[in-house]
Amino acid sequence: MKPMKTNLNTDKHILLASQQGDTAAFQKLVETYRGYAFSLAFRFLGNEEDALDVVQESFIRIWKHLHTFDHRCKFTTWMYRIVINLCRDRLKVQSRRNKFLLPDFSRNLLGHINITDDSDLEDKNIKEELAAVITALAGELPPQQRVVFVLRDLQDVGVEEVSQILGMSKSSVKSNLSYARKNIRLRLEQLEKNGRRKNDS
Numbered sequence: 759m760k761p762m763k764t765n766l767n768t769d770k771h772i773l774l775a776s777q778q779g780d781t782a783a784f785q786k787l788v789e790t791y792r793g794y795a796f797s798l799a800f801r802f803l804g805n806e807e808d809a810l811d812v813v814q815e816s817f818i819r820i821w822k823h824l825h826t827f828d829h830r831c832k833f834t835t836w837m838y839r840i841v842i843n844l845c846r847d848r849l850k851v852q853s854r855r856n857k858f859l860l861p862d863f864s865r866n867l868l869g870h871i872n873i874t875d876d877s878d879l880e881d882k883n884i885k886e887e888l889a890a891v892i893t894a895l896a897g898e899l900p901p902q903q904r905v906v907f908v909l910r911d912l913q914d915v916g917v918e919e920v921s922q923i924l925g926m927s928k929s930s931v932k933s934n935l936s937y938a939r940k941n942i943r944l945r946l947e948q949l950e951k952n953g954r955r956k957n958d959s
Contacts, residue, residue, distance in 0.1 A: 772784075773829070777825055784824075795841050796809055796810065798913055799812040801893055801908045801913070802845045816840050820837065820840060834915075834919075842909075846901070892946070896908055903938035905924065906931055906935050907942070910931070
C-alpha cells in the first residue's frame with residue numbers, strides 16, 4: 759500500500775476537532791485511516807477477523823487517548839504504534855505463532871494488494887500469488903523481523919518512521935529488515951525447489 763495522500767490542513771483540523779470531543783470529526787478520522795490500520799493488522803496477524811477486532815479496539819483506544827496526541831508526530835506513526843501493540847498482545851494471548859494456510863490467505867489478501875500493471879492478466883495473477891505467499895511467509899518470521907518487514911516492505915513505511923513507530927534505532931530497523939528479507943528469500947527458494955521436485959515426480 760502506497761503512502762497516504764491526504765490534505766494536511768484538513769487532517770489537522772479533523773484531529774483538533776476530534777481532540778475537542780467532536781464525534782463527527784472523529785468518524786471522518788476513522789473513515790480516512792481505518793483501511794490503513796486494517797491493512798497493517800491483517801498483514802501482521804494473517805487473519806481477517808482478528809484484524810477487524812484489532813482495528814476496532816485501536817480506534818477505541820485512539821478516541822480515549824486522543825487528548826495525549828502530540829501534533830509534532832505524524833498521526834499514522836502514532837496510530838501504527840497502537841495497532842502493532844494490540845497485534846502483539848493478541849499473539850501473546852493466543853500463546854502460539856499464527857499458522858498460515860496459503861490458499862485461504864491468498865483469497866482474503868487479494869482485495870488488499872495494489873497491482874499497478876493490469877496489461878497482462880497472467881502477469882497480474884503471478885504478482886498476486888507471489889504477494890500472497892510473501893505476506894504469508896512474513897508470518898513465519900521472528901516477531902521483530904516480522905513487524906519491520908510488514909511495515910517497511912508491505913506497508914511501504916519509510917525506515918525513519920518505522921524507527922519512530924517501534925522505538926528502534928534506524929540501524930536496528932535496517933538490520934532486522936535485512937535478516938527478514940534474507941529469510942523470505944530462502945523460504946521462497948525452498949518452495950520453488952519443492953515445487954520442481956513435485957513436477958519432476
